[in-house]
Amino acid sequence: MKKERCDAASGVESIELDATVVATIRFKAVPPQLLEVDIALCDAAAAGQVDMYNSTPLFVAATGGCTGAVDTLLKHGAEISCSVLYETCHYGQAEAVAILLDHGAKVFANTGQQNPMCAAARPGSVKILELLHECGFDINPSDQGMISTPLHEASEIGYVAVVEWLLTHGANVDATDGAGKTSLHHAVNRRHSDVVTSLLDHGAQADIQDTVRSYRASRGKYDIVQLLLANVSNTQRNLTVTS
Numbered sequence: 151m152k153k154e155r156c157d158a159a160s161g162v163e164s165i166e167l168d169a170t171v172v173a174t175i176r177f178k179a180v181p182p183q184l185l186e187v188d189i190a191l192c193d194a195a196a197a198g199q200v201d202m203y204n205s206t207p208l209f210v211a212a213t214g215g216c217t218g219a220v221d222t223l224l225k226h227g228a229e230i231s232c233s234v235l236y237e238t239c240h241y242g243q244a245e246a247v248a249i250l251l252d253h254g255a256k257v258f259a260n261t262g263q264q265n266p267m268c269a270a271a272r273p274g275s276v277k278i279l280e281l282l283h284e285c286g287f288d289i290n291p292s293d294q295g296m297i298s299t300p301l302h303e304a305s306e307i308g309y310v311a312v313v314e315w316l317l318t319h320g321a322n323v324d325a326t327d328g329a330g331k332t333s334l335h336h337a338v339n340r341r342h343s344d345v346v347t348s349l350l351d352h353g354a355q356a357d358i359q360d361t362v363r364s365y366r367a368s369r370g371k372y373d374i375v376q377l378l379l380a381n382v383s384n385t386q387r388n389l390t391v392t393s
Contacts, residue, residue, distance in 0.1 A: 212238040212246045220246050224253045232258045232266075239266040239282070242273030248281055256285035265291055271300040271316070274309035279316070289321045297328030305333035305349065308342040317352045324355050343373050356381035 208228040211219035224230070235255045238246050247255075247270075258266070259282075267287050270278035279300070283289065290299060301321040304312035313333075317323060324332050334354045337345040350356060356378050 206234075209234050209237065212243060212250060213241045215241070215243040215246055217245045217249060220249050224249070230255045232264060236264045236266050236269050239269035239275070239278050240272055242270075242275045242278065244275055244277040244281065247278050251281060251285050256287075259286040259288070265300070267300040268298060268303050271303040271309070271312055272307065274304070274307065274312050276312055276315050279312065283319060289316055289319055290325060299325050299327070299333075301325065301333045302327050302331075302336055305342070305345050306336035306340055308337075308340060308345055310342070310344045310348055313345050313348050317348065323349060323352050338374055338378070341374060343377070346374055346377050350377060350381050 206228065208220065208223045208230070211223060212234055230250055230253060235247070235250050235258055238250060265287070267279060267282055267289060270282060289301075299321065301313065301316045301323070302325070304316060323334075326332055332354065334346065334349045334356065337349060
């Protein structure tokens with residue numbers, strides 16, 4: 151429900167958003183144009199309310215790509231948290247990410263919290279990666295929650311364009327994740343031939359023991375087998391063939 155009140159300073163009637171309205175916004179049960187009007191009338195106090203999922207209106211608007219609402223909420227004093235930026239990247243909302251960064255979200259660059267670069271790699275958004283990179287977010291630090299790098303994420307999912315962008319911007323091709331796996335391990339196991347090729351072209355070590363042996367996981371993808379065998383040392387190839 152909406153709660154109407156009169157602003158003592160301006161005498162203008164404003165609207166606060168309670169949890170029910172925030173939940174309605176989350177599930178987009180109202181037309182987008184009405185959503186913009188509702189949020190445009192909120193104030194700083196309303197911007198800090200949360201719904202049953204502990205999500206603020208800013209979180210809901212940003213992850214949903216409602217850029218007009220995001221801009222209005224920020225102008226009314228809504229606070230940006232690292233989780234808001236992270237999840238907005240995860241949902242691939244490039245325009246909303248740009249607004250958040252313009253309003254100070256860049257302070258979360260390399261703070262040791264979850265790395266938004268990893269989140270941006272998951273939906274395959276080169277645009278968001280570029281925005282974050284320009285604001286100083288590091289390509290190589292691991293995601294503290296998943297213990298992986300953006301290159302691991304993109305390689306596992308199979309976004310070759312993202313993989314190429316990361317590698318050309320300094321991503322460590324042989325970095326390992328929390329399980330000791332490289333991006334090449336993930337690309338092989340997921341049978342992404344184009345990603346495997348890209349990683350090898352950028353110097354990925356195909357003679358790492360687990361990588362070579364994991365070619366069996368390609369399950370019939372003989373092109374991946376050939377790529378790996380063409381890039382391993384003779385000694386390692388003999389070990390693989392005879393094992």
